[in-house]
Amino acid sequence: MSNPEGSSHEPVRPVSEGGPDAEIPRPRAVDLAFQASLASTVIACVATVVTVLLDQVWLERFARQMLEESGQPTGEVDLATGVAVARVSLGIGVALFAALFVLFAVKMRAGRSWARLLLTVFAAVGVVNFLSAVASSGAELSLMWSLAEVAFAVTAVVYMFRPESTSYFAEHRKRRLERRGGRPR
Template identity: 30%
Template sequence: MTDSANYPNHPDSATTGHPVAAERPSTVEGAFWAFIASTVLGLVGGVLIFASRDAIAAALRDSTRRSGGTLTDAQIDQAVNITMIVALVIAVIIAALYLLFAFKLRAGRNWARIVLTVITALQLISLLAGQSTVLGYVSVAAAVVGVILSFLTPSNAYFAAAARIR
């Protein structure tokens, strides 16, 4: 693998005086697309929660009435709307960061691989500790596949070569 024309110790780097960029292996490409899929599935799951808006509001109304609360139906509807919008905004921000880390991973940044591994571990713990949807399970499974692919031997060589180039 180190004899490839795209690795820094290739003879072309000696003739030009500049290291040649490492060729991205299929394991890194696969990890990148697994993280993209995980992000998209997570966003779809976040958007689908809006389909449950009425059920969430009804459950909150029942809970409020049983506990002797004094919230009106309008206040409950407003609280549900605000909560859902805030949750969606947070999900979009997290997805944007996740995408940033995925693109940095694709570019050979080892720190991004570590950050994505930590985030995936947190997602897995969250999934195991609470309830989730089918999309949640599939999203975490895609992220786990991405982590595994990002630590396979070709990926390790790619990250090491990218670090040498910088």
């Protein structure tokens, strides 16, 4: 969408009109950031399931290492139990990760600056991890999952910091401070 000045972003709408109880119009950029955050989370979860939870060789190696380090026997039955425990534990971890990131995305969409900051920090960490993985192992095919995840996370950050998004977060902060009796800066 083009505005009269010729820039390609959505014009910043006045959000202070209508009093402190009026609904703050959410810019499309915030919705797009929300969708990109969800896409990044889904890709990360699917990638973990495909590359870790369904990789029997990796799970057996992991279970054997855990059993050996804890001084447990590494027989066939013990190893099978270790693989099952690892698979369930990792599955629970993936579910918790997904729930936490969905919560961050929902809070960001609702105008919470702390959630926007957390999503930005996690995207930056993801970029650093991806770049270090590429630098250490080259462009492996398994890194395609990480590339997609990081691409959506960076896209979300770009949308979260567009001018209309920044105005949206600032207005939410201002209204929360007013409701608490504080003064906006």
